[in-house]
Amino acid sequence: MRPPIASLVVLLLVVAALTVIGLDGIHAERVPQAVLNGEQQIAADTALSVRTPIDVEASTIRRTAAAYPATSTSTPATALKALTSARKAVLGRVLLDAHTGKLLAAGGRPVPLAGVDAARLTSGHGAIPPRLMTSGGTRQLLYFAKVTLPAQQQDANQDQYQAPSRTERQWLLVVSEALPALTTYGDGRTAEVLDASGTALAITAHGTAPPAVADSGLPTAAAHAANGSGRDTDASGSLLGATTGGRRTVAGWAQVASATGPGDTDDLGLVVLTSRAVPTTTAAADYSHFALQAAGALAGIALLLGLMLQFSVQRPLLRLYLSAGRLARGASETGPAAWEELARPVPVHGFGELARIGWALESLRRQLLGESGPQEFPARRGPGYRALAVVGVVVVACWSVPMIFLLNRADTATAVPAPVVAGQQARTEIATNRIRQSLDQSYTDLSDVAAGLPGRSRAAQTEVLQRTLADHKQYRSLYLLDRSGDITLRVGETPLRTLVHVPDGGGITTVNTSGRIPAIAAYAQVRAVKGKAPAAGVVLFGEIDVNVLNSSLSRPKLGSVWVTDGNYKVLAASVGYRAFQSLPDSGLTRLARATQGAPGTTGTATSAVLSSSSGPSVDAAAPLAQSGPTARLGWHVVAAEPAAALQLPAVQAEQRTMLAGILALTLGVACLGWLHVVVIRPLRSVALLVERLAGGDRRTVLHPVNHDEVGSVTRSLELMRQTLAERGRACRSGHAAGPARSRRENTPQR
Incomplete structure (x- = not known):
């Protein structure tokens, strides 16, 4: 009996505390966190738009080289033309001997080959990732692909054919291209592609709104943050820049790297930085006063319900439990001790089922004393403890329903900046x-x-x-x-x-x-x-x-x-x-x-x-x-x-207010439902049984179902039933004196 009531009070007090903690932690920033998160995601999306064409171009060049039908009559010049003639974005292209690194053929603009070790690049079995190189003061991407030659390939740098080789040879195709075109969206937004040191490689702006305030520290900060995350991740983040005229620069950065494992762009060290000037907010969002009021109201409801259940259910049931045990001892004993147990009337406390059980126990006490016979009881006697549980649910709902549906509702027109x-x-x-x-x-x-x-x-x-x-x-x-x-x-x-x-x-x-x-x-x-x-x-x-x-x-x-x-x-x-x-x-x-x-x-x-x-x-x-x-x-x-x-503060307040209401209503219904299952419903069954027993039913055996106060009352009723049944059988057989006489004989004389 005690656990459901105690749980109801404790859990509602916990919800009250969570309401204070949750709502008191909501504060309005001059730049909402949602704006920072949005700029971070825009940078990540832009980085994906930069990474995808690089990955596609690298795989296309490798696929074209692998599918090239090299023959014994192919020369580097013809092969280079066939491999790159369809690539409109190519700035320069060369073919290198994979073993010696010797230039075999070239076309277009000069390709920056400083630091390109053909033998080392082609020594592995995997794909060769692109590189970022400088040529003529501009940064270019170098794409690599292996071109496998048949065993009897002619050396293009010799006037005569050499002896057929017994092993396949390889050429290394190197293609230089500009960085993919950078596209940005949103009025006033600027996007930059940075290298690992924070130097801008490409810049683009969009829209007619005032651009973000130039902040030289943002590229360096973005590159530093990206380098701290490692080069093989697609990490991203947000930054705050300078403030001018009520507007502040919001920036997002993201690495141009694969999120699903090693990729072609992981070693490039490219970082995308997007920025935009947004108006700062001055509206304050303080929900602490509301949180204290709501928590205080719920705490009062919890204590009110606890006291109501304490005085209307717990105490009457404990007194009834003691009275039933006393009558059971009086029914099973003889002599002055039995008379003393049965002499005191059964106090009737509470209402509904407990009152009915109390009146029926008093009737059984009188029957055990021989003062009266079986007594019939009406089928229904007003509201019972089920109504009390419903009232408890309604009281909790009076706090929860406004929290769920009415209070702190975010205004659709103004909640989202x-x-x-x-x-x-x-x-x-x-x-x-x-x-x-x-x-x-x-x-x-x-x-x-x-x-x-x-x-x-x-x-x-x-x-x-x-x-x-x-x-x-x-x-x-x-x-x-x-x-x-x-x-x-x-x-x-x-x-x-x-x-x-x-x-x-x-x-x-x-x-x-x-x-x-x-x-x-x-x-x-x-x-x-x-x-x-x-x-x-x-x-x-x-x-x-x-x-x-x-x-x-x-x-x-x-x-x-x-x-x-x-x-x-x-x-x-x-x-x-x-x-x-x-x-x-x-x-x-x-x-x-x-x-x-x-x-x-x-x-x-x-x-x-x-x-x-x-x-x-x-x-x-x-x-x-x-x-x-x-x-x-x-x-x-x-x-x-x-x-x-x-x-967003308004949305967070609405969510947490609704969550508090849902928690309170759920826990209140659960605890009161628990009380109904373990106390109220068994009491209804016991009330019917004890009224039938007091009405003369001596055949129905009373089996205790629960091992609690209600079960103890049931066991006591079973002892009384057995005693009354034995007396009835004795009376019918003529071997026992009347109960009144027997009691008088056992009554001590003064």
Whole structure:
């Protein structure tokens, strides 16, 4: 009986203490933490946008070198031209002898080869990561690839052929390129690419808003923080810069390194630094007074409930327990001791079940003394202790419900600062650009493959497609369609669906508009070569795995991200979805429609704070592309981050207030439910049994279920039942005197 009551009081007092601790720790900073976190994530997203093209370029150059069909008649000059002629971004290229490092062929601008040890670089079996070098006062990226020569390769630096070599030889391809173009989003935001020492390698700014105040210490601080995190991680962070005219510079930094293990950019030491001037806030957020009031009210409720249960349940039940034990001893003993136990009336305390048990025990006492016979009791006698438990729940709910639904509610219009909303829009634009680049790269790769198919045999085409499928994980299948729409050649999985009418040109398209899985494909024309047999198919399709697209959408603290078609139906998402379903909220659909510009234009990104059944969220939408093969698709990218996930004082206060209310209500219901199970419900059963026993039922055996006060009362009632049953049998057999006479004989004379 005592544990539920004590637990109720203690746990409610703990919730009161947690309310004070939780709400008192909320303070409003001049620059909210959510703004700093947002800038950090923008820097991380920008770093990913820098890292991805470097990784793609490095793997493409290595793949091209590995697929180069070197023959015994190949020369370094022809090989260099074949390997790099299609690379538009190449500044300079050279071929080196892998063993001696001797220059074999060169093209374009001079390639900075200082410190490049060809023998050491080619000695290992793994890929050679890119390097950052200086040439002409500018920093360039050097990409490396091994070119394997057949055993009977001619030495290009000799006028005569040498004797055939018994082992394969290698050339080292070195390609120099500029750093990937740096793109930034958000008015007034500046982005920089820094080297390990904090020197800016590339700078770009965006928008018309006032730029961040120049702070020479930010690049150095960002480089120092990045170096302290190690070069093989994608660590990121935030910094605060100078303050001017009520605006303060907020900066984010992130390493251009792989997050999933060794990568091509780990040794470059590149760091992305983004910065933006944001207005400082002066509004104070002090919830300590409210916390003390709420905690004091809950503490008062806890003590009130504890005292109420103490005086209305615990004490009456203990007195009843003592009275039942006294009657049981009187029923089982004889002589003056038995009379003394039975002589005192049973005090009736409390109400409901305890009062009923008290009246029934008093009737049993009189029956044991022989003063009365069985007595009938009415079936119901007003409210019982179940109503008391319900009242306790209602009292706790009177404190909890306002905490959950009414108090400290964050204002949707003012709770989220404007820089946070702008940051969500910038991150959505970065995600959109990343998806566009991925789709554009898929189309570019497919076009390169399609250009190499004409004039080849079917077996050679199959080999090319199989190699392409192995090298490009984004494709589910590659297949050729003829003019009738029939597949003439396929590698990989069976296409989800194919087009009936073969399109002209090339680009990205959706093959279906319904079904379980969206079918998205890149396509390019396969042209016939003059004087040779026509190609096996006229269009090469590469069906893109939508799971690869889904995985590219997920970014930390960006929330849920969806890619929709021109009809705002979901094609891909970072969360679970059904293909071609509408966006989960009509507000998101309206936001996506708002990105549409004037007729004939591609539209612009937009953002807003929207309210839904799950609470306010910071949402943004952007058109997928303004140019390139995906521009005509009309796709959109929509992102929604719940405001509850942001570190905003108003939102934190709402969350912690709701949590306190939920905890108090849950614990109150649990403890009072526990009291109902172990005390109130057994008391109801005992009340029925004792009234039946007092009413003359001597056959029903009373089995104690609980090993507590209620169980002890049940055991005492069983002893009384046995005594009354024996007396009844004795009376019926005529071998015992009346109870009144027997008692009088045992009564001591004065």
